[in-house]
Amino acid sequence: MTAPVYEKVALIGLGLIASSMFWAMKRHGNLAGTVVGYARSDATRDTARRIGLCDTVCDTLAEAVEGADLVVLCVPVGAMEAVAQDMAPHLKPGCTVSDVGSVKRDVIRSVGPHLPEGVVFIPAHPLAGTEHSGPESGFAELFDNRWSLLVPADAEVPEEDMARLRALWEGMGANVEVMDADHHDLVLAVTSHTPHLIAYTMVGVADDLRRVTDSEVVKYSAAGFRDFTRIAASDPTMWRDVFLTNKDATLEILGRFTEELFALQRAIRTGDGDLLFDYFTRTRAIRRGIIDAGQDTAAPDFGRSPRKAT
Amino acid sequence: MTAPVYEKVALIGLGLIASSMFWAMKRHGNLAGTVVGYARSDATRDTARRIGLCDTVCDTLAEAVEGADLVVLCVPVGAMEAVAQDMAPHLKPGCTVSDVGSVKRDVIRSVGPHLPEGVVFIPAHPLAGTEHSGPESGFAELFDNRWSLLVPADAEVPEEDMARLRALWEGMGANVEVMDADHHDLVLAVTSHTPHLIAYTMVGVADDLRRVTDSEVVKYSAAGFRDFTRIAASDPTMWRDVFLTNKDATLEILGRFTEELFALQRAIRTGDGDLLFDYFTRTRAIRRGIIDAGQDTAAPDFGRSPRKAT
Numbered sequence: 001m002t003a004p005v006y007e008k009v010a011l012i013g014l015g016l017i018a019s020s021m022f023w024a025m026k027r028h029g030n031l032a033g034t035v036v037g038y039a040r041s042d043a044t045r046d047t048a049r050r051i052g053l054c055d056t057v058c059d060t061l062a063e064a065v066e067g068a069d070l071v072v073l074c075v076p077v078g079a080m081e082a083v084a085q086d087m088a089p090h091l092k093p094g095c096t097v098s099d100v101g102s103v104k105r106d107v108i109r110s111v112g113p114h115l116p117e118g119v120v121f122i123p124a125h126p127l128a129g130t131e132h133s134g135p136e137s138g139f140a141e142l143f144d145n146r147w148s149l150l151v152p153a154d155a156e157v158p159e160e161d162m163a164r165l166r167a168l169w170e171g172m173g174a175n176v177e178v179m180d181a182d183h184h185d186l187v188l189a190v191t192s193h194t195p196h197l198i199a200y201t202m203v204g205v206a207d208d209l210r211r212v213t214d215s216e217v218v219k220y221s222a223a224g225f226r227d228f229t230r231i232a233a234s235d236p237t238m239w240r241d242v243f244l245t246n247k248d249a250t251l252e253i254l255g256r257f258t259e260e261l262f263a264l265q266r267a268i269r270t271g272d273g274d275l276l277f278d279y280f281t282r283t284r285a286i287r288r289g290i291i292d293a294g295q296d297t298a299a300p301d302f303g304r305s306p307r308k309a310t
Numbered sequence: 311m312t313a314p315v316y317e318k319v320a321l322i323g324l325g326l327i328a329s330s331m332f333w334a335m336k337r338h339g340n341l342a343g344t345v346v347g348y349a350r351s352d353a354t355r356d357t358a359r360r361i362g363l364c365d366t367v368c369d370t371l372a373e374a375v376e377g378a379d380l381v382v383l384c385v386p387v388g389a390m391e392a393v394a395q396d397m398a399p400h401l402k403p404g405c406t407v408s409d410v411g412s413v414k415r416d417v418i419r420s421v422g423p424h425l426p427e428g429v430v431f432i433p434a435h436p437l438a439g440t441e442h443s444g445p446e447s448g449f450a451e452l453f454d455n456r457w458s459l460l461v462p463a464d465a466e467v468p469e470e471d472m473a474r475l476r477a478l479w480e481g482m483g484a485n486v487e488v489m490d491a492d493h494h495d496l497v498l499a500v501t502s503h504t505p506h507l508i509a510y511t512m513v514g515v516a517d518d519l520r521r522v523t524d525s526e527v528v529k530y531s532a533a534g535f536r537d538f539t540r541i542a543a544s545d546p547t548m549w550r551d552v553f554l555t556n557k558d559a560t561l562e563i564l565g566r567f568t569e570e571l572f573a574l575q576r577a578i579r580t581g582d583g584d585l586l587f588d589y590f591t592r593t594r595a596i597r598r599g600i601i602d603a604g605q606d607t608a609a610p611d612f613g614r615s616p617r618k619a620t
Contacts, residue, residue, distance in 0.1 A: 078583075127530060131597070147529065147530060149530075187526050187527075187530055188530070190515070190516050190519060190527060190535070191516070191526075191527055191530050191531045191535045192530075192531075192535060194512070194515075195512050195535045195538055197571075197574060197578075198508055198512060198571070200574070200589065200590055200593050201567060201570045201571045201574060202504070202505055202508060202567060203593040203596050203597075204570050204589060204592065204593055205500070205504075205563060205566045205567050205570055206500050206501070206596065207592065207593065207596055208566065208570075209500060209563075209566070216497050216501075217497075217500060217501055217596070219457065220437060220457060220459075220497055220498070220501050220502075221501045221502075225500070225501045225502060225505045227505075227537035227538075227541070228505055228537075229593075229596055229597045230597060231537070232590070232593035232594065232596065232597055233593070233594045233597030234590075234594075236586075236587050236590035236591045236594065237587065239586070239590050240583050240586040240587045240590060241583075243577075243578045243586055244578070244581055244583055244586070247578055247579070247581070250578060251575065251578060251579060253515060253519075254571070254575055254578075256515045256518065256519070257511060257512060257515050258568065258571065258572075258575075260511045260514050260515055260518075261507075261508070261511045261564070261568065262568075264507060264510070264511060265561065265564055267553075268507075268553045268554070268557055268560060268561060268564075269557070269561060271554055271557070273388075273550050273551075273554050276546075276549070276550040276553055276554070277546050277547065277550045279510065279514060280510055280542070280544075280546035280549050280550060281546045282514065282517065283510050283513040283514055283517065283539075283542035283543070284542065284543045284544075284546065286513050286516065286517055286527070286539055286542065
């Protein structure tokens with residue numbers, strides 16, 4: 001039996017991602033010799049112990065990271081700097097520090113300077129999630145066939161350390177790509193962050209509109225709106241931090257979005273059917289690209305009404 | 311064996327909705343004595359014949375509607391007025407004329423005046439659809455447990471005729487509600503039309519952004535974006551007509567949307583984390599409402615990466 005990829009892994013923060021990582025590591029069986037967890041709140045640590053999340057749940061950050069070969073920050077990105085400061089004195093020389101945050105430039109900026117010499121810093125971002133939160137929300141399959149992006153903080157990360165972190169994510173089911181931090185933040189602004197903001201906004205508008213009752217909004221939600229509401233149920237802390245830390249890219253995309261939207265708004269106001277038709281035809285092609293790439297999702301659906309008893 | 315709900319049903323336009331209506335009627339077995347279909351293009355009529363869509367495919371509109379007890383307009387709403395004008399002289403006295411368009415005030419305005427005295431006009435809107443189009447896209451289950459809204463053109467529709475149309479939609483699997491036309495258009499602007507426009511816009515922005523390649527947009531599409539692309543693959547003709555004919559309600563919702571978006575944009579620019587957090591917390595409650603109403607959809611997912619051969 002070969003040695004596990006890491007002897008001791010420390011998960012800092014025990015939410016959806018950390019708990020899924022634990023279950024996925026356990027499922028594989030040979031990714032980590034032992035997995036310890038730490039969370040700031042007593043209640044979270046108690047829950048984790050109760051459900052068997054992690055081999056050991058530590059009551060202090062120091063205890064968790066001591067001797068760990070890999071430390072993964074799974075706290076909201078806004079909380080990472082403080083954690084980095086607190087754990088730095090206790091890190092084992094030569095260990096790898098990583099994370100799972102949805103933005104990367106800001107994580108590098110806020111965490112990097114606190115890490116001692118000799119610690120290998122390889123930020124990461126698994127493109128996976130659900131609308132649920134907390135230590136009980138994780139499951140082993142979350143990363144299966146998902147992308148996990150490794151975003152090394154600088155060019156000098158040893159190949160061997162990159163290979164180990166890649167092996168961990170692949171062992172948990174993901175496919176790994178390496179990406180530059182600023183490019184990551186722009187791509188994610190386009191494909192995830194700005195769409196989320198827009199979904200939140202649409203749901204907020206519906207909530208405000210008194211002439212349309214809440215129950216109608218719920219009952220008659222079409223594909224578009226219900227997808228938006230699912231997005232708008234995502235963790236508020238995580239998303240607040242994403243927008244505060246991926247500000248430039250998000251604002252750039254938002255600016256472009258409002259330009260396009262105003263053009264479409266004018267077309268509607270002036271009855272320019274041709275412009276609308278051309279626009280909608282063009283966007284159809286992008287969807288084709290996704291289907292052809294094997295990334296298709298289920299067909300859209302309107303709100304299902306409960307079958308009345310006959 | 312009781313008599314079918316309608317002896318002869320004519321489906322005008324043979325796309326996703328009409329074809330699904332045929333298969334759903336056939337599945338039930340006693341909703342229609344015979345179903346005839348008509349489409350403007352030879353190719354569509356040939357395809358329909360080839361796949362057994364409708365008991366008879368007619369080569370003229372007149373032939374299709376003659377003697378029909380129910381005529382359902384399943385053409386884009388922009389095309390309905392011309393169809394109404396052409397078919398009017400051939401309608402059987404006392405028949406019901408209905409439709410399946412996504413807007414209702416405009417359909418009443420454009421179709422109503424052309425219908426002869428004695429014809430019962432009951433516009434409808436089944437809240438169901440997929441991203442596919444055409445005569446081959448229909449299937450019997452499309453309306454199962456979906457809402458179908460009946461929007462009578464005036465207060466004098468005889469109860470018996472309303473009951474028959476309700477029985478048809480319920481027989482096809484739907485649950486029926488009766489709604490006022492202007493209220494319908496507002497509710498749909500909020501829950502469907504404006505979200506669609508926004509999804510189209512987000513996809514258009516991604517398409518423009520050269521620094522993020524198309525393949526990255528495809529590969530790393532997160533839940534939000536992929537849902538948007540699915541929406542943006544919807545039929546361009548149908549959606550162009552929706553926005554041209556539900557202009558006022560759509561522009562009202564769009565106006566509110568841009569107000570909210572600018573407020574969030576400012577919060578991001580100024581780093582107002584509290585405003586963002588409060589906003590995202592509020593929108594989560596709406597999602598709860600949908601789950602509690604039994605309208606939940608599948609969990610969101612990021613782009614699934616194809617498992618590389620090892």
